[in-house]
Amino acid sequence: MTYLLAIDQGTSSSRSILFDSRGQVVELAQQEFPQIYPKAGWVEHDPQVIWDSQMATFTDVMTKSGVHPRDIAALGITNQRETTIVWDRRDGRVIYNAIVWQDRRAEPTCAQLREDGREDMVQAATGLRIDAYFSATKLHWLLENVSGARALAAQGHLAFGTVDSWLIWKLTNGKRHVTDVTNAARTMLFNIHSQQWDSDLLAMLDIPRAMMPEVLPSSADFGMTDAAITGVAIPIGGVAGDQQSALFGQACFSAGQAKNTYGTGCFMLAHTGATAPASENGLITTAAAQIAQQPQYAVEGSVFIGGSVVQWLRDGLQAIKSSGDVEDLAAQVPDADGVVMVPAFTGLGAPYWDAHARGTITGLTRGTTMAHIARAALESIAFQSAALLQAMNRDARAVGAQKVSELRVDGGACVNDLLMQFQADLLGIAVIRPKVTETTALGAAYLAGLHSGVFADHTELSALWQAERRFEPAFSREQAQARMDAWDHAVRQATAS
Numbered sequence: 404m405t406y407l408l409a410i411d412q413g414t415s416s417s418r419s420i421l422f423d424s425r426g427q428v429v430e431l432a433q434q435e436f437p438q439i440y441p442k443a444g445w446v447e448h449d450p451q452v453i454w455d456s457q458m459a460t461f462t463d464v465m466t467k468s469g470v471h472p473r474d475i476a477a478l479g480i481t482n483q484r485e486t487t488i489v490w491d492r493r494d495g496r497v498i499y500n501a502i503v504w505q506d507r508r509a510e511p512t513c514a515q516l517r518e519d520g521r522e523d524m525v526q527a528a529t530g531l532r533i534d535a536y537f538s539a540t541k542l543h544w545l546l547e548n549v550s551g552a553r554a555l556a557a558q559g560h561l562a563f564g565t566v567d568s569w570l571i572w573k574l575t576n577g578k579r580h581v582t583d584v585t586n587a588a589r590t591m592l593f594n595i596h597s598q599q600w601d602s603d604l605l606a607m608l609d610i611p612r613a614m615m616p617e618v619l620p621s622s623a624d625f626g627m628t629d630a631a632i633t634g635v636a637i638p639i640g641g642v643a644g645d646q647q648s649a650l651f652g653q654a655c656f657s658a659g660q661a662k663n664t665y666g667t668g669c670f671m672l673a674h675t676g677a678t679a680p681a682s683e684n685g686l687i688t689t690a691a692a693q694i695a696q697q698p699q700y701a702v703e704g705s706v707f708i709g710g711s712v713v714q715w716l717r718d719g720l721q722a723i724k725s726s727g728d729v730e731d732l733a734a735q736v737p738d739a740d741g742v743v744m745v746p747a748f749t750g751l752g753a754p755y756w757d758a759h760a761r762g763t764i765t766g767l768t769r770g771t772t773m774a775h776i777a778r779a780a781l782e783s784i785a786f787q788s789a790a791l792l793q794a795m796n797r798d799a800r801a802v803g804a805q806k807v808s809e810l811r812v813d814g815g816a817c818v819n820d821l822l823m824q825f826q827a828d829l830l831g832i833a834v835i836r837p838k839v840t841e842t843t844a845l846g847a848a849y850l851a852g853l854h855s856g857v858f859a860d861h862t863e864l865s866a867l868w869q870a871e872r873r874f875e876p877a878f879s880r881e882q883a884q885a886r887m888d889a890w891d892h893a894v895r896q897a898t899a900s
Contacts, residue, residue: 479641479847509540530688641850652846659805665816685754704791
């Protein structure tokens with residue numbers, strides 16, 4: 404039997420998942436690791452703890468499965484995006500903790516760049532908005548604030564990487580300093596059109612080019628693991644940032660195909676093929692996973708508060724004992740009875756981009772119960788996601804491109820049937836849940852399998868993808884529009900200054 408191993412390094416845990424050559428999960432292991440909050444708005448990870456936890460899951464999954472490392476045809480990596488690590492090439496020591504994608508310390512730098520009129524330049528090259536979310540201003544902060552960092556960087560001693568680069572450096576025992584196009588595209592330093600580190604952007608933040616990793620396609624030769632680390636030398640054949648990896652794992656390879664991941668937040672990506680359209684509707688353009696030199700692109704929208712609204716019901720309101728209880732509570736009522744929740748706990752992401760918005764619950768009456776609020780909370784996830792898809796379709800219509808005709812879903816909250824049905828009702832298209840919901844790790848395994856010859860091409864991967872359930876819309880388009888109008892009204896109240 405031939406196996407593929409996916410390393411899935413996330414924001415709160417590290418996982419290793421073993422797949423067979425049919426894309427089925429054989430075994431998995433997971434280990435959580437601590438979050439570090441030095442100041443308000445700052446979020447860090449210890450890179451050594453990331454590495455240790457990841458290797459612990461590798462050992463665990465091999466032990467539990469009984470598979471020998473020599474039977475692994477290739478290894479793929481998928482990772483939390485934008486998180487920034489800098490280390491010394493000479494000894495591999497990090498100069499500071501990893502600055503996590505959620506961290507906001509670089510916002511003053513972003514504000515200055517916007518004030519200096521750099522927004523159009525950045526968006527034209529990278530497809531991104533200027534935001535502390537991305538890696539560039541995090542890296543600038545490290546160079547400016549860690550003692551001696553500037554001098555070491557000038558001497559060529561420092562290496563920058565997102566989490567994938569750090570793991571590859573460690574797995575190859577320092578032999579490879581590389582990344583893939585999807586992770587590079589999230590740094591705000593990579594020109595997605597030329598597929599090169601952008602000289603103007605590097606100069607804008609005074610970042611030496613020598614710090615940057617080599618950029619490869621997502622399915623490529625990323626090196627061999629050191630046999631002393633993994634038992635035998637294993638080819639690293641696939642790398643992609645988590646959301647692009649999920650798009651690939653969902654077999655969304657062609658323009659117009661889309662997926663939505665329902666996690667702490669929600670991340671919707673629609674493939675746009677070889678075209679990189681600039682969004683006029685609050686989305687960002689990014690690189691999709693690619694298996695050759697031909698660039699592939701996607702448009703992306705991010706919802707800040709998705710499944711975490713359920714955690715708020717559990718921990719904040721103490722309305723439920725466990726997150727899984729929310730569906731039963733919400734099902735006690737046929738609808739939200741006019742209650743609309745806008746969970747703008749940390750502002751609103753795409754397509755609104757309002758950092759000052761705050762959460763609201765509107766439409767309350769004397770007859771409102773906790774069941775109505777729970778239902779409104781679940782519906783808020785679908786409303787926000789529907790707003791993303793509407794923005795994608797408006798962009799597609801403007802350039803004569805194909806609209807999204809079905810939505811493939813994954814992530815923890817996709818198991819909630821009530822939520823998935825309401826999502827289909829709002830969108831007016833089928834929402835499809837796959838049999839294998841570990842799509843983020845599966846995408847990395849697929850990319851590695853393509854490079855190693857386990858899979859022949861996209862056609863073979865498409866044939867492996869199977870639906871577990873289709874949710875067909877039950878609303879009329881008039882009903883759906885009325886519900887979206889109520890949502891838009893509630894958003895205006897949440898964003899009113």
